[in-house]
Amino acid sequence: MIKFDHVTKLYRPGVGLDDVNVNIDKGEFVFLVGPSGAGKSTFIKLMLKDLDPDTGDIIVGDYHVNKLSNRMVPKYRRKIGTVFQDFKLLPKKTAYENVAFAMEVLHKPGSLIRKQVPQILSLVGISDKADKYPHELAGGEQQRVAIARALVNNPQVLIADEPTGNLDPATAWGIMDLLDQINMRGTTVLMVTHAKDIVNRMDKRIIAIDRGRVIHDSKQAYEGPMGGDEE
Amino acid sequence: MISSLFYNIKQAFVQIFRNRGMSAASIFSILAMLLILGLVFIIVVNINLFTEIVKQDYDQVEVFIVDGTSEQQVQEVKAQIEAQPGVTSVEYRSQEDALKIMKERWGESGYLLDSLGDNPLPASLMISVESLDDAGSVASFAGKFDIIEDVQYYKDTVDKLTRITHFLQIAGMIIMAFLVIVSVVVVSNTIKLTVMARADEIHIMKYVGANNWFIRGPFMVEGIIIGLIASLIAGGAIALIYKQIVAAVGDQVFAIVSSPLISVQYMTVNLLIIFVALGCSIGAWGSIVSMRRYLKA
Numbered sequence: 001m002i003k004f005d006h007v008t009k010l011y012r013p014g015v016g017l018d019d020v021n022v023n024i025d026k027g028e029f030v031f032l033v034g035p036s037g038a039g040k041s042t043f044i045k046l047m048l049k050d051l052d053p054d055t056g057d058i059i060v061g062d063y064h065v066n067k068l069s070n071r072m073v074p075k076y077r078r079k080i081g082t083v084f085q086d087f088k089l090l091p092k093k094t095a096y097e098n099v100a101f102a103m104e105v106l107h108k109p110g111s112l113i114r115k116q117v118p119q120i121l122s123l124v125g126i127s128d129k130a131d132k133y134p135h136e137l138a139g140g141e142q143q144r145v146a147i148a149r150a151l152v153n154n155p156q157v158l159i160a161d162e163p164t165g166n167l168d169p170a171t172a173w174g175i176m177d178l179l180d181q182i183n184m185r186g187t188t189v190l191m192v193t194h195a196k197d198i199v200n201r202m203d204k205r206i207i208a209i210d211r212g213r214v215i216h217d218s219k220q221a222y223e224g225p226m227g228g229d230e231e
Numbered sequence: 232m233i234s235s236l237f238y239n240i241k242q243a244f245v246q247i248f249r250n251r252g253m254s255a256a257s258i259f260s261i262l263a264m265l266l267i268l269g270l271v272f273i274i275v276v277n278i279n280l281f282t283e284i285v286k287q288d289y290d291q292v293e294v295f296i297v298d299g300t301s302e303q304q305v306q307e308v309k310a311q312i313e314a315q316p317g318v319t320s321v322e323y324r325s326q327e328d329a330l331k332i333m334k335e336r337w338g339e340s341g342y343l344l345d346s347l348g349d350n351p352l353p354a355s356l357m358i359s360v361e362s363l364d365d366a367g368s369v370a371s372f373a374g375k376f377d378i379i380e381d382v383q384y385y386k387d388t389v390d391k392l393t394r395i396t397h398f399l400q401i402a403g404m405i406i407m408a409f410l411v412i413v414s415v416v417v418v419s420n421t422i423k424l425t426v427m428a429r430a431d432e433i434h435i436m437k438y439v440g441a442n443n444w445f446i447r448g449p450f451m452v453e454g455i456i457i458g459l460i461a462s463l464i465a466g467g468a469i470a471l472i473y474k475q476i477v478a479a480v481g482d483q484v485f486a487i488v489s490s491p492l493i494s495v496q497y498m499t500v501n502l503l504i505i506f507v508a509l510g511c512s513i514g515a516w517g518s519i520v521s522m523r524r525y526l527k528a
Contacts, residue, residue: 048438078440088431104238105441153439 001026001188002047002157007056009042010212016042018212020056024190024205026156029183031199032192034209035225040192043209044161047190048080049073061156078106081150081187085162087142089134095145096121096130102149116152124148124178140171147178151187158182160191164198172198196226243453250425254457257421261461261513262468264410265506269469272502273476273493275403281490282396285389290363292370292384295353300378305354308376312358315372317365322357326350353380363389411513418517422454426521433525443526450518458514462506469506470499 002024010016017039024030034040045051046058049065058065063076089098096117103113121127124144126137134142143163150158160179164172176198183189193199199206200221208216208224216222247254294312296305305323313321324332329352334341358373360366366384374382426433436446474495481492 074437074440074442076440077438080438082438088435090432090435102435102439105436105439105445149435149439 001028001061002190003057003059004043004046005057005059007046007053007058009046009051009053014211015039016212017046017053017209020209020212020214022207022214022217024188026188027183027186029180029189029202029204030191031202031204031206032190032209033194033196033199033206033222033226034215038209038225039212040209041161042212044159044192047159048077048082078153079156081147081153081155081158083143083146083150083158083160083163085165087134087139087146087166089142089145089149091134094131094133095126095137095141095148098134098145099149099152102152106153108153117148120148120152121145123151123182138171139167140174143167143175144178147175147182151182155187157188157190160189162192162194164193164195169197176202194226196222199226239448239452240456242449243456246425246429246449246453247456250421250428253421253424257418257457257517258461258464260417261414261458261510262465264414265462265465265510266468266472268407268410268509269465269502269506270472271403271406272505273469273473273498275399276498277492278396278399280493282392284490285392286363289385289389290360290366292358292360292366292373292382293355294358294370294373294379295355295381295383297378297380298353300354304378305356308373308378309356311376312356312369312373315369317361318369319359319361321359324355324357326352326354329353329355411509414513415517415520418454418457418513419520421457421521422450422518423521425453426450426525430525433522437526446526447519447522450522451515454514454516454518455511456514458510458512459507462503462510465510466499466503466506469502470495473498 002022004020004022007020008016008018010018015037020039020043032040032043042051046053047060047065049068053066056066060076061079063072063079065076068076090101093101099117099120100113103116108116118127118130121130124147126141126144126148129137129141129145132141134145137145143166147158147160147163158179163179164175167175172195179189179191180202203219205219206216206222207214208222208226210225216224309321309323312318327350330344330350333352334344337344356373358369360369370382370384373379433446477492477495485491
């Protein structure tokens with residue numbers, strides 16, 4: 001599903017990614033961890049084609065990402081849902097409208113939007129908050145809206161970039177349950193995080209990056225440097 | 232497609248109103264540049280008209296005939312000149328005709344000429360040529376006849392005038408190009424602010440896979456509307472200004488250079504078309520420039 005084949009993208013030695021090989025199968029749930037500046041963001045940006053690698057190949061689904069023409073990039077990105085630490089909801093739109101927006105942008109017919117948005121809002125558990133604006137929602141609820149938005153166009157891969165970074169632990173676990181559920185419905189989930197307790201209690205594959213290299217890739221608990229809150 | 236167009240137009244008006252301070256600044260900068268451009272245009276077009284009229288007046292060569300030449304000799308020479316290439320017509324002007332024309336030209340003071348005993352004015356042939364370029368050869372051909380005592384034509388004057396017109400046209404174009412670039416920069420900076428205010432929205436659109444033209448759409452419509460508003464105001468303003476100019480100095484200009492100013496209606500219609508086209512393109516261009524950074528990938 002996601003394949004990084006000898007991918008190198010170095011800003012300067014030790015910063016970026018250095019000869020990274022990663023293979024993620026369809027339907028996997030993978031944590032991407034490592035200290036700040038280790039290369040996690042570079043990894044995500046390469047996947048989203050915000051950046052191009054210096055060398056190596058990136059394959060996501062049917063797409064040879066590093067060889068995509070600019071014209072094809074939007075089409076490729078529709079196969080990937082993205083969730084951010086700061087949610088990135090549009091403040092002037094309600095929860096429903098925020099999710100519908102992702103479909104409007106792709107010119108989906110109104111009938112389909114009216115059918116699918118309530119379904120996805122119910123999946124993430126905030127049907128009753130559909131008419132609320134982001135500032136009326138708690139952090140966890142906002143992140144659920146953002147997840148609904150990322151999922152509404154049925155992506156094959158969900159990238160969650162520190163989705164629990166701004167949330168208290170109890171709320172964070174709620175989000176983790178939701179991501180786990182989504183994963184069990186068949187969506188490949190790649191989650192970047194600093195939260196060591198979450199990573200080690202979820203029993204999922206953990207890929208750790210440090211100074212641009214993969215230093216750990218297994219379901220075993222990871223005890224190396226992770227940066228984030230505890231540093 | 233249609234629904235997304237309406238969506239864009241609605242969004243654009245909302246954005247323009249929300250950022251009314253900056254929108255007003257953009258509108259004013261386009262307006263100012265269109266007004267300057269309009270004035271340059273008015274000057275250039277009027278000078279063009281003046282040059283054309285002068286050229287028509289002066290595409291003639293006048294040859295003066297020695298006193299006492301017989302009618303028959305004149306007719307022979309006239310026929311030979313008429314046969315020259317580039318000559319469209321030759322008109323004989325007798326001494327009496329010449330006096331009459333001069334009296335008309337002097338107007339109210341014309342009676343002064345009545346006191347002249349003998350008519351001192353020579354008879355002449357007015358040779359009309361197809362273009363001023365032919366005037367030189369026609370003049371030297373006509374000058375060879377014994378009965379011709381003098382030749383007059385205005386090639387040098389008209390050439391000089393043409394050169395001045397060309398210079399003004401080029402200067403006008405350079406000024407216009409400069410103004411267009413300045414406006415694009417100003418507008419793109421304004422729209423950049425609204426783009427920055429909506430960076431998150433652009434970010435989201437990008438990551439859900441909206442294509443670049445879809446993302447640009449509302450901003451371009453915004454730019455075009457700003458340009459349109461500015462051009463309509465500029466059109467109205469320039470119409471009023473030009474009306475005043477024509478009312479104030481139109482008659483004097485006609486008296487001095489015997490060329491009318493271009494009509495207010497003609498000028499307004501043409502300037503409005505130019506303004507709208509230019510204003511809208513500046514707006515659209517400015518918005519594309521301002522978004523480049525956000526749509527790289």
